[in-house]
Amino acid sequence: MKKYIGESALLLNTVIWGGTFALIKNALADISPLLFLGIRFFLAAAILLPFIYTLVKKTDKNTFLAGSILGLFYFLGFATQTIGLNYTTATKSGFITGTFVVFIPILQTIIEKKKPRWYNIVSILFVIVGLIFLSSSGDNLFQFIDELGSGFNIGDFFTLLCAVLFAFQVVYVDVFTKKYDYMPMVFIQLLITGLGGFFGTIIFSSAGLEAVKFNLNTNVIFALIYTSVFASIIATILQLKFQKVVSPTKAGIIYSFEPIMAAVLAFFIVGEKISKFGMFGGVFIVIGLLLSEILENRNEQTGKSNDNS
Numbered sequence: 001m002k003k004y005i006g007e008s009a010l011l012l013n014t015v016i017w018g019g020t021f022a023l024i025k026n027a028l029a030d031i032s033p034l035l036f037l038g039i040r041f042f043l044a045a046a047i048l049l050p051f052i053y054t055l056v057k058k059t060d061k062n063t064f065l066a067g068s069i070l071g072l073f074y075f076l077g078f079a080t081q082t083i084g085l086n087y088t089t090a091t092k093s094g095f096i097t098g099t100f101v102v103f104i105p106i107l108q109t110i111i112e113k114k115k116p117r118w119y120n121i122v123s124i125l126f127v128i129v130g131l132i133f134l135s136s137s138g139d140n141l142f143q144f145i146d147e148l149g150s151g152f153n154i155g156d157f158f159t160l161l162c163a164v165l166f167a168f169q170v171v172y173v174d175v176f177t178k179k180y181d182y183m184p185m186v187f188i189q190l191l192i193t194g195l196g197g198f199f200g201t202i203i204f205s206s207a208g209l210e211a212v213k214f215n216l217n218t219n220v221i222f223a224l225i226y227t228s229v230f231a232s233i234i235a236t237i238l239q240l241k242f243q244k245v246v247s248p249t250k251a252g253i254i255y256s257f258e259p260i261m262a263a264v265l266a267f268f269i270v271g272e273k274i275s276k277f278g279m280f281g282g283v284f285i286v287i288g289l290l291l292s293e294i295l296e297n298r299n300e301q302t303g304k305s306n307d308n309s
Helices: 002-018 020-027 033-057 061-085 090-098 100-111 118-135 141-148 154-177 182-206 218-245 248-255 258-269 276-308
Strands: none
Touching: 002 020, 002 218, 002 248, 002 258, 020 218, 020 258, 033 061, 033 182, 033 218, 061 090, 061 154, 061 182, 090 100, 090 118, 090 154, 100 118, 100 154, 100 248, 118 248, 118 258, 118 276, 154 182, 154 218, 154 248, 182 218, 248 276, 258 276
């Protein structure tokens, strides 16, 4: 039962995260990306602090270090994705970022010495095919494949680095939440990511990589409130509380639902069209998750039968 509750909580996270794309897209016309990131996560940490001040005050150095590592990976993931978008297309960025689902089982094998099951590998292949379809613009899959193979540039490299960093974050959530109290780590991760956003804004603007822009209006305020409260505080609590009962590889497969949720919510919020290939992509990702769930349950039942025999 715990596993199903955990998986449901992570699936809910993909709905919450999916809702951020349309809101942030509208807000970024008036605020620069890293400054938005800094305000979003720092505001989230400030809102959360009064509720867990006693826990944070008692936090030992190991828990603080664990939360800081999670925050560092989280911030660097967002930062490298932002840099990459300056040099590559949104289509390639979306697909390459989604490949973090491939890196999770590799990192889990290295860090936790846990090899993924064969059915997880099959599920990941379905997810990758789904991501290819989802990333194709319009109804032209061949155009996307041509674009994907049109040359690996510096933007693609930074986006690939982003995927690896997000995969590290997912795996280390599994490692740390089994050792330390998750609530102080939630606060520390939010704080470190927020501070990273502010420092990143200063560094990027000085290097000419990102011009500082801030026009406070309804779009920016609403996006900050939603992303701070729901996509940062609630989503981070759900991830750190429930991911420990789900394997990182399975969590990665569940998180691949995020672009599906983003596409559906973008359709309802800003009227963005979902292409036929996008729909096919969603079907492949759903099949990947269902395969993982069905085969995992069958494997567990087989294991129990062998134990009883």
